[in-house]
Amino acid sequence: MPIKTSLARARQRIPHKEKPAAPKSSRPGPTKSQYAQAELAGQDFNSLTARSPAHSPVHESQGPNMIPLNPLFTDYPPIRDRLATASSTVQDDTVAECLPFLAGDVRTVPCNEHGVPRLDRQRHIKFLRKNLGKLPGRFVSLDASRPWLLYWCLNGLSLLGADVSDYRVDLIETARSMQNDTGGFGGGIGHDSHLACTYAMVLALAIVGGEDAYEVIDRRALWRWLCTLKQPDGGFRMAVGGEVDIRGAYCAAVLITLLNLPLDLLPGSPAWTEDGPNLFTGLGGYVRRCQTFEGGISAQPNGEAHGAYAFCALGCLAILGAPHRTFTSFLDVPRLISWLSSRQYAPEGGYSGRTNKLVDGCYSHWVGCCWPLIEASLAGPSSLMFDVNKTKNSNIDVHNLYSREGLIRYILCCAQDQSKRGGMRDKPSKSSDAYHTCYVLSGLSSAQHVTRLLASDGEGLMTHSKYDVLPYTGSPQIYDEEDRVSATDPVYFIPEGKRKDIMSYFLSKPGF
Amino acid sequence: MPPKNKGGGRAKAAEPAQQEPPKQPQTVRELEWQRYYDTNPHQKAYEELGLHGMTPADRQAYLNQEYLKPGAAKTLSNKAQKELWKQLNESNLPLRSLPRPRDSHWGRDKNGRDIGDYTIEEYGAHEAKTTKLLNLFFQSQAFKSKREKASNGDGHLVGDTVQPFTCTEDDFEREKVRRKEMADLQQDLYSVKTDPYALDPEWDDVVPIPQVEPEGALAAIAYPDEYAEAMSYLRAVMAVKEHTPRCLRLTERIISLNPAHYTVWLYRFSIVKALNIAIPDDIEWLNEVSLTYIKNYQIWNHRQLLLDHYYPTIVTSPSEVAALGDSERQFLERMLEEDAKNYHVWSYRQYLVRKLGLWDEEERQSIEALLDEDVRNNSAWSHRFFVAFSDPAHATPGSHATEPDPRVPAGVVDREVAYAQAKILLAPQNQSPWNYLKGALVKGGRKLGSVREFSEQFVTNLGGVGDAEEEVRSSHALDLLADIYKEAGEKEKADLALRRLGEKWDRIRKGYWEYRRKMLE
Numbered sequence A: 001m002p003i004k005t006s007l008a009r010a011r012q013r014i015p016h017k018e019k020p021a022a023p024k025s026s027r028p029g030p031t032k033s034q035y036a037q038a039e040l041a042g043q044d045f046n047s048l049t050a051r052s053p054a055h056s057p058v059h060e061s062q063g064p065n066m067i068p069l070n071p072l073f074t075d076y077p078p079i080r081d082r083l084a085t086a087s088s089t090v091q092d093d094t095v096a097e098c099l100p101f102l103a104g105d106v107r108t109v110p111c112n113e114h115g116v117p118r119l120d121r122q123r124h125i126k127f128l129r130k131n132l133g134k135l136p137g138r139f140v141s142l143d144a145s146r147p148w149l150l151y152w153c154l155n156g157l158s159l160l161g162a163d164v165s166d167y168r169v170d171l172i173e174t175a176r177s178m179q180n181d182t183g184g185f186g187g188g189i190g191h192d193s194h195l196a197c198t199y200a201m202v203l204a205l206a207i208v209g210g211e212d213a214y215e216v217i218d219r220r221a222l223w224r225w226l227c228t229l230k231q232p233d234g235g236f237r238m239a240v241g242g243e244v245d246i247r248g249a250y251c252a253a254v255l256i257t258l259l260n261l262p263l264d265l266l267p268g269s270p271a272w273t274e275d276g277p278n279l280f281t282g283l284g285g286y287v288r289r290c291q292t293f294e295g296g297i298s299a300q301p302n303g304e305a306h307g308a309y310a311f312c313a314l315g316c317l318a319i320l321g322a323p324h325r326t327f328t329s330f331l332d333v334p335r336l337i338s339w340l341s342s343r344q345y346a347p348e349g350g351y352s353g354r355t356n357k358l359v360d361g362c363y364s365h366w367v368g369c370c371w372p373l374i375e376a377s378l379a380g381p382s383s384l385m386f387d388v389n390k391t392k393n394s395n396i397d398v399h400n401l402y403s404r405e406g407l408i409r410y411i412l413c414c415a416q417d418q419s420k421r422g423g424m425r426d427k428p429s430k431s432s433d434a435y436h437t438c439y440v441l442s443g444l445s446s447a448q449h450v451t452r453l454l455a456s457d458g459e460g461l462m463t464h465s466k467y468d469v470l471p472y473t474g475s476p477q478i479y480d481e482e483d484r485v486s487a488t489d490p491v492y493f494i495p496e497g498k499r500k501d502i503m504s505y506f507l508s509k510p511g512f
Numbered sequence B: 001m002p003p004k005n006k007g008g009g010r011a012k013a014a015e016p017a018q019q020e021p022p023k024q025p026q027t028v029r030e031l032e033w034q035r036y037y038d039t040n041p042h043q044k045a046y047e048e049l050g051l052h053g054m055t056p057a058d059r060q061a062y063l064n065q066e067y068l069k070p071g072a073a074k075t076l077s078n079k080a081q082k083e084l085w086k087q088l089n090e091s092n093l094p095l096r097s098l099p100r101p102r103d104s105h106w107g108r109d110k111n112g113r114d115i116g117d118y119t120i121e122e123y124g125a126h127e128a129k130t131t132k133l134l135n136l137f138f139q140s141q142a143f144k145s146k147r148e149k150a151s152n153g154d155g156h157l158v159g160d161t162v163q164p165f166t167c168t169e170d171d172f173e174r175e176k177v178r179r180k181e182m183a184d185l186q187q188d189l190y191s192v193k194t195d196p197y198a199l200d201p202e203w204d205d206v207v208p209i210p211q212v213e214p215e216g217a218l219a220a221i222a223y224p225d226e227y228a229e230a231m232s233y234l235r236a237v238m239a240v241k242e243h244t245p246r247c248l249r250l251t252e253r254i255i256s257l258n259p260a261h262y263t264v265w266l267y268r269f270s271i272v273k274a275l276n277i278a279i280p281d282d283i284e285w286l287n288e289v290s291l292t293y294i295k296n297y298q299i300w301n302h303r304q305l306l307l308d309h310y311y312p313t314i315v316t317s318p319s320e321v322a323a324l325g326d327s328e329r330q331f332l333e334r335m336l337e338e339d340a341k342n343y344h345v346w347s348y349r350q351y352l353v354r355k356l357g358l359w360d361e362e363e364r365q366s367i368e369a370l371l372d373e374d375v376r377n378n379s380a381w382s383h384r385f386f387v388a389f390s391d392p393a394h395a396t397p398g399s400h401a402t403e404p405d406p407r408v409p410a411g412v413v414d415r416e417v418a419y420a421q422a423k424i425l426l427a428p429q430n431q432s433p434w435n436y437l438k439g440a441l442v443k444g445g446r447k448l449g450s451v452r453e454f455s456e457q458f459v460t461n462l463g464g465v466g467d468a469e470e471e472v473r474s475s476h477a478l479d480l481l482a483d484i485y486k487e488a489g490e491k492e493k494a495d496l497a498l499r500r501l502g503e504k505w506d507r508i509r510k511g512y513w514e515y516r517r518k519m520l521e
């Protein structure tokens, strides 16, 4: 069977796809730079091969049953400005880069009748396992982020349904080597403790689970260290002498609740006053100050709205209390939703992280995983008896505030490395890595499931809201059932059972 | 020359060894053997003929020579010894006979070649190098001993006076050159790599602490040698909280190998503080690093720490503060030329404006220049909003970005609304100025309806078909119009705008537009 690269056909296809729906405001045809990009993309993918549709057994057998592709995902958007600037040029280039993948012109794995490639589960598992092994010297840039590598890989493997228990013993020793006596985990052996690294390491330990793994964590030292990071403005420093930003707010909230740490603030803390504030004092207010005029959330007050920080903000508020209460009391929710919704682009289907920036697979998580919490906040607690695709408290279709189909198409068509390498990526011209693999899969999980807030027992802190995460069964389901990845906890982003295990372990543990 | 008796090997062997034409040795091994036979003249005959095959005279000479070997003569009686010396005197035997060579003693060079196979010249060069290395080693030892004495305050006699030992800068420089030479020789002779820090006499007192991974460590990185070495010195100096210039240089080295190493950055700042380094000096170095590692995150926290530390020392001098503002802005502009949307650069810029009070015309103009270049640069729009609406001169402290602030002067709101509108006209489908417009209106407490006419120019015949076909030049205009109509109580029109967005103009967000329709009720 002749195997040829996608390049020639990608080149052919782009002009045909370019049928401006609104000729008056559209630019005619693709620009030179679009061709250049397609070419470049083709070179980047020279490890890929593509079957010509006429010869492909997959297409032949499924050809007659192929459901015509929705032009939403194969055409340029109906309104495009004539004025070209750096931003619009790279945006056009990105669409040109994605279109051949969305239209099914680049194939190395079988497609279903919706023109969507299968999830290459085994290759992604292999890719993640490789990232947990011995790494070559060029990984030195991740030397201060090793706990992150552990979390990305273990969470990614869990989402793919792979068994991670064989990593338990080694993970425990690895974690031990990076824990500091002064509390918390560093990015490597002998590195200062860092809130993000500690967050990642604790989640990794929770994912492998078991008493040995939990007991590695020096909770008392961790709590003391958190007290030194707590700031008078309510936020948290990422490290002693490090920056204060909203990641700290989320990471600290996760650690405190997951490990059942006391909220009490030690007198030595920079945030300590006579009023007796605790670790959560002013945290909601800090998150609120990070919301911008666009509706999204920035890293620090008055910055630019950014997808990753939106997720941190909502995760933090969802820990401080039930989303239907905390979101509305700390945020302008309508503007937040407007901004979140603006992150999804067509034809790409994926999310961007900021206004006028490009789609990137990792925002499938950062933006995509905001939605289940938004859904919960809009619907409020619902009863178990209720149908998962409707909600009790309103007639709003809260589970379809964004295009699940678009996101899943982007993930399976564009964000999957379809070569032998496996793994997930930012966009077709980028190579896969553990970070994107974890967060693209997490976004996929969120798009394939619905989340409901079951019950929340009110105002008190440290009372975990209960969620119900079930498969989303609405149509069209453009992926095969076997390609549904596992459900995950909508606040902590580890498997739900693992979250329960570690929480109940520390809740029932006597003493501290 | 007499004809050779080819039939009797024995006859040939019986010829005295000395009579063979002297062969020029090709290798040092051959040379060594030759010297051995030269200094043991009867050895060859003994080896070839055996003791009993030798002539009695040769046999006697041979045995005498054996007794010459160290200690052997002592086994003889006094009388026998006397006889031995007499015979030796008469026989002209070389007094020193070389020991029998062992073929294995040459060893192999770095390429695996047997050194015994070296030519005489090659060996000469080789030996010159090893001798040189040995000499350098002794000189280096002498340097170390002198340095130690100097640091102990020891003295030595010069003439009649005791002078203290001193180690001058020159001594250090010479030692550095010497170690480099030693490292090159070691590399050349034995392929042994010398770590750069071991080359530097400054680091002699530090015992590096290598990283010890637990067995089975996950995601363990096979560090490049130079990184592993620098890190093991870092661990050693951090362990004793050393804050010295050499540590500062060490942090530079590690940052150049892995700029994401936050621990090194934090350590660097503690050194800067401890040594009271002139902050502008460190900023100069930082500028270089920032431009090299354009995406790096840690650089900006470091810069902020430096500024926080420096600012109180100049706060009373407005000219110095202004100069700092200028140089910082200049540098940020250079950074933004490389990446106009770099999140960390913009975050730092917000910090800077607040810290130095740069709520001025110049700041706004610098933003406008960036927006003139790319009107879609949302980072620049965000910064403009901050500068316009958070200026403490007229903003309510702590006013939330999404809520009205009655203190903001109408003139500011007018100016910002007009600016956004002008930019929308350049490219109506650009969402940034639309978000800005709405944000400015809300901040200013204005009705959205105040831009109704402006927004409607981008929508013709909403819901129209046939001759009066609907035309939309900006989906964001339609989005805002839906709010404007809602505000004006024109619910049906608002609903139509949202419906058309979902049906045609922004279909990927259909679910959201439907939600907005529901919210009209």
Ligand SMILES: [Zn+2]
Pocket: A360, A361, A362, A363, A426, A436
């Ligand atoms: Zn990404």
